[in-house]
Amino acid sequence: MTLTLNEKFIGNSCSEAQIAALAPEAENAFRRVLERTGRGADFLGWVDLPVKFDREEFARIKAAAQKIRGMCDIFVVLGIGGSYLGARAAVEFVRSPLYNALPHDGPDIYFAGNTISPSALCELLTICKGKDICVNVISKSGTTTETAVAFRVFRRLLVEKYGEQGARERIFATTDKARGTLKASSDREGYQTFVIPDDVGGRYSVLTAVGLLPIAVAGISIDDMMQGAADARAAYQTPDIRANTAMRYAAIRQLMYRGGKKVEMLVGYDPYLQMTAEWWKQLFGESEGKENKGLLPHSVIYTTDLHSMGQYLQQGERLMFETVLQVNDQDHAYKIPDDPTAGDGLDYLCGRELADVNHTAMLGTLFAHSDGDVPNLVIEVSERSAYSFGYLVYFFEMACACSGYMLGVNPFDQPGVESYKKNMFALLGKPGYEELRQTLSERMK
Numbered sequence: 001m002t003l004t005l006n007e008k009f010i011g012n013s014c015s016e017a018q019i020a021a022l023a024p025e026a027e028n029a030f031r032r033v034l035e036r037t038g039r040g041a042d043f044l045g046w047v048d049l050p051v052k053f054d055r056e057e058f059a060r061i062k063a064a065a066q067k068i069r070g071m072c073d074i075f076v077v078l079g080i081g082g083s084y085l086g087a088r089a090a091v092e093f094v095r096s097p098l099y100n101a102l103p104h105d106g107p108d109i110y111f112a113g114n115t116i117s118p119s120a121l122c123e124l125l126t127i128c129k130g131k132d133i134c135v136n137v138i139s140k141s142g143t144t145t146e147t148a149v150a151f152r153v154f155r156r157l158l159v160e161k162y163g164e165q166g167a168r169e170r171i172f173a174t175t176d177k178a179r180g181t182l183k184a185s186s187d188r189e190g191y192q193t194f195v196i197p198d199d200v201g202g203r204y205s206v207l208t209a210v211g212l213l214p215i216a217v218a219g220i221s222i223d224d225m226m227q228g229a230a231d232a233r234a235a236y237q238t239p240d241i242r243a244n245t246a247m248r249y250a251a252i253r254q255l256m257y258r259g260g261k262k263v264e265m266l267v268g269y270d271p272y273l274q275m276t277a278e279w280w281k282q283l284f285g286e287s288e289g290k291e292n293k294g295l296l297p298h299s300v301i302y303t304t305d306l307h308s309m310g311q312y313l314q315q316g317e318r319l320m321f322e323t324v325l326q327v328n329d330q331d332h333a334y335k336i337p338d339d340p341t342a343g344d345g346l347d348y349l350c351g352r353e354l355a356d357v358n359h360t361a362m363l364g365t366l367f368a369h370s371d372g373d374v375p376n377l378v379i380e381v382s383e384r385s386a387y388s389f390g391y392l393v394y395f396f397e398m399a400c401a402c403s404g405y406m407l408g409v410n411p412f413d414q415p416g417v418e419s420y421k422k423n424m425f426a427l428l429g430k431p432g433y434e435e436l437r438q439t440l441s442e443r444m445k
């Protein structure tokens, strides 16, 4: 597997000389990550995770996945943010966004507890009727409302269906090793538990049990995924910006930001990249969006979104650059069929590989958008696989940490996420929030 940056379409907003000028700063950021001397250094467990993970727990994850694959029709994964996006991204990247509808061994996989929408919950409950179910509840804090509410519902469903003991055998909890309500209730009930290490924050946790258990249940090789991450770690050990692609990507992002860009648009040309983009958005958005700073991470899937966002990208406010995630080896060959009677004007495409047409659409867009003054950086990965996914995860995590330090923020905290929670708790009448409830009630008058 290779991961390369193609800078042909980046325009003059980011010259080699500018990157070289930023190299000492990038190197300084990179050293703070490796030497654990930057802000938030207590959350750098992900740096060595691909080579220093708990082998015993890894084996338990595989065994649990095997068991789950044999005992249910539906596997419900409850979690939000960093406790869900990575696993879903991996399932869609390696398998398919249509995973449940396509032929597969093992259960269908649904992600819930990532919204408070009654429609989403009730629709899933309808799907679950008459089916055998296992649940993986994932929460580092063990107190996240969205996940806890969904878990209450699914726990009750399992108890009604299988009895208390039967339910226990079908609930798998991924949480802190000691703290939180979920840990306490798991110990009390005797659920099988998996640990989210203290030094790995939610959005950096896909290579822990948070991601590994659901990914293994989807029949994806977590050995290959960890190997991809380990090889990326080995590739990004050097502080030389000419060789360390993660550092270079971080430097390019910062050049763009300092040059006035406000938005980084992650672009994929395959729908299986959509959830990877959602994971990436959380990673960069939560890591950098603070102290009134940071590029806004946005995403599109082309060519679909060229028919909705294309006009803006080509001619709207020049506030963004695009980062195209290009997967080189297409896993599906499909030739556009010959049909002389169709009369659809497509004879010139007859016999052409759909992948070539998609690639050509990408080239046309790269020319058009860069001509339209939207710099385009292309991240090329060689293939669609578990290995590539692991490699990409580590690449983005390292780039994000370096970029955050270059921006001058702590890339490992998320203080802003608490604000809505406090207000919601106060308005819902949670004990301990009485004063804030009073203040907000006054403001609503």
Ligand code: PA5
Pocket: 080, 081, 082, 083, 138, 139, 140, 141, 142, 143, 144, 147, 201, 202, 203, 204, 286, 414
């Ligand atoms: O990155 C983060 O820390 C957040 O997105 C969390 O993952 C998310 O809020 C879920 O938290 P928890 O795992 O504690 O339920």
